[in-house]
Amino acid sequence: MKNIAEIAARLQGYDPEALHAAQVTAFLEQLVQPVQECETVELHAALGRVLASDVVSPISVPPHDNSAMDGYAFAGGQLQAGQALRLRVVGAPAFAGAAWRGAVAAGECVRIMTGAIMPDGLDTVVPQELAQAEGEFIRIAPDVLRAGDNRRFAGEDLMRGAVALAAGEPISPAALGLLASLGLPRVSVRRRLRVAVFSTGDEILRLGDAPREGAVYDSNRYTLLGLLTRLGVELVDLGVVPDEPTRLRAAFASAAAQADAVITSGGVSVGEADHTRSMMRELGDVAFWRIAMRPGRPMAVGRIARDKLWTKLASSAYPISAISSQYNSNNLTGEAILFGLPGNPVAVMVAFLAFVRPALLHMMGSTRAAPPLLRARSAGSIRKKPGRTEYQRGRVCMGADGQLEVRVTGNQGSGVLSSMVQANGLIVLPHDSGDVAAGDAVEVMVFDGVM
Ligand SMILES: Nc1nc2c(c(=O)[nH]1)N[C@H]1C(S)=C(S)[C@@H](COP(=O)(O)OP(=O)(O)OC[C@H]3O[C@@H](n4cnc5c(N)ncnc54)[C@H](O)[C@@H]3O)O[C@H]1N2
Numbered sequence: 001m002k003n004i005a006e007i008a009a010r011l012q013g014y015d016p017e018a019l020h021a022a023q024v025t026a027f028l029e030q031l032v033q034p035v036q037e038c039e040t041v042e043l044h045a046a047l048g049r050v051l052a053s054d055v056v057s058p059i060s061v062p063p064h065d066n067s068a069m070d071g072y073a074f075a076g077g078q079l080q081a082g083q084a085l086r087l088r089v090v091g092a093p094a095f096a097g098a099a100w101r102g103a104v105a106a107g108e109c110v111r112i113m114t115g116a117i118m119p120d121g122l123d124t125v126v127p128q129e130l131a132q133a134e135g136e137f138i139r140i141a142p143d144v145l146r147a148g149d150n151r152r153f154a155g156e157d158l159m160r161g162a163v164a165l166a167a168g169e170p171i172s173p174a175a176l177g178l179l180a181s182l183g184l185p186r187v188s189v190r191r192r193l194r195v196a197v198f199s200t201g202d203e204i205l206r207l208g209d210a211p212r213e214g215a216v217y218d219s220n221r222y223t224l225l226g227l228l229t230r231l232g233v234e235l236v237d238l239g240v241v242p243d244e245p246t247r248l249r250a251a252f253a254s255a256a257a258q259a260d261a262v263i264t265s266g267g268v269s270v271g272e273a274d275h276t277r278s279m280m281r282e283l284g285d286v287a288f289w290r291i292a293m294r295p296g297r298p299m300a301v302g303r304i305a306r307d308k309l310w311t312k313l314a315s316s317a318y319p320i321s322a323i324s325s326q327y328n329s330n331n332l333t334g335e336a337i338l339f340g341l342p343g344n345p346v347a348v349m350v351a352f353l354a355f356v357r358p359a360l361l362h363m364m365g366s367t368r369a370a371p372p373l374l375r376a377r378s379a380g381s382i383r384k385k386p387g388r389t390e391y392q393r394g395r396v397c398m399g400a401d402g403q404l405e406v407r408v409t410g411n412q413g414s415g416v417l418s419s420m421v422q423a424n425g426l427i428v429l430p431h432d433s434g435d436v437a438a439g440d441a442v443e444v445m446v447f448d449g450v451m
């Protein structure tokens with residue numbers, strides 16, 4: 001296991017006082033490892049889990065060539081440009097699930113329903129809307145159809161023996177359907193990631209507490225719990241922890257004893273009461289950064305080695321028995337990854353979306369960790385200083401000309417959640433870029449469905 005200093009040493013131009021967003025991503029890729037344990041779950045419970053190994057198709061889907069339409073099947077070679085075709089309807093209709101095995105001669109066709117197996121030798125289906133019935137015949141007008149139309153091939157979705165879904169694929173509703181189409185009742189997935197969350201700060205009120213001068217309600221834990229629930233992790237909610245070394249030590253110890261990752265908010269800046277960062281450092285191997293970004297400038301990232309935790313706690317007179325039972329009952333790797341996010345509510349969400357979420361996806365074993373970026377035209381001008389990555393809250397929609405357009409959603413203060421609620425993405429203005437003029441193309445990290 002590389003220590004934090006070793007990972008940092010590999011980053012070109014590493015400056016903890018002005019780290020680039022791209023360096024944070026590169027650092028986290030080095031720091032985290034996918035969980036190795038797997039389990040087999042019922043398909044209906046697999047949504048959002050990450051596939052542990054390749055799924056090879058035991059069958060072809062569809063299993064036979066079949067019709068895509070209700071209509072009449074015939075040999076398409078009989079179609080001729082500029083000419084109508086008249087065919088005699090023979091045999092019993094072919095229904096989905098009931099093959100029709102008779103012979104069909106030239107000049108003949110068979111009534112067929114969507115999904116029914118194509119009778120031998122036939123390759124084309126005329127939908128019934130395009131077939132004019134004339135007694136026992138049908139007539140197909142000139143040039144309405146080509147040979148091969150409306151036939152679905154055996155295996156056109158999935159071929160027997162081919163990889164249907166690769167390891168690392170997050171299981172989406174479409175993937176659930178795909179696995180079900182193979183007849184697989186269960187699937188092997190990586191174990192769920194366990195993530196502990198707590199908010200820090202003496203001024204943080206629990207919901208339901210009476211308002212108090214200078215105090216704010218704990219919103220960060222709720223946004224984080226929401227984001228993590230969408231990610232499909234197991235949550236360990238440790239509530240609000242005041243800025244007191246003893247309480248923080250207990251919270252970090254408990255979190256590290258039972259979770260793969262620990263996410264906190266607040267107390268990572270330079271204020272007098274910012275004890276979170278010193279406690280992280282006491283118990284773990286941690287880097288504190290000022291990231292050249294806005295919002296989300298201060299952030300602490302590191303790990304607590306679980307085997308060293310006991311020694312460290314012993315020297316602080318912490319009651320180890322309180323957490324050793326939690327530790328023993330869990331099947332965790334040797335370390336808990338720490339994400340000490342800043343206190344400002346939007347900074348929390350931006351840091352989560354830009355860095356923490358990709359890192360957690362990587363830990364979950366997902367091969368789809370990078371957030372999706374769209375290019376859109378900026379509806380207005382945006383002021384931007386070169387030398388830091390800026391994330392502006394914006395709403396993407398289709399402009400009058402059918403092109404994607406993004407509009408900033410109001411006050412961009414790092415404590416202002418209302419503009420975050422109105423947004424459906426973050427406009428990502430890269431490190432070196434300057435002001436954006438109305439009409440310029442910008443990149444947007446869309447978060448519909450993510451948050
Ligand atoms: N001299 C400097 N001051 C500050 C710097 C700096 O670089 N030099 N950075 C500023 C930035 S940017 C941020 S962000 C904050 C981060 O500070 P902390 O991580 O220590 O966060 P706190 O001071 O605890 O809180 C900041 C702000 O956020 C509110 N907050 C905290 N927790 C919650 C919560 N759970 N729910 C809702 N709101 C919360 C808190 O009340 C403060 O208003 O530091 C700047 N200062």
Ligand code: MOO
Binds near residue numbers: 295298342344414
């Ligand atoms: O950048 Mo702080 O992280 O603005 O809110």
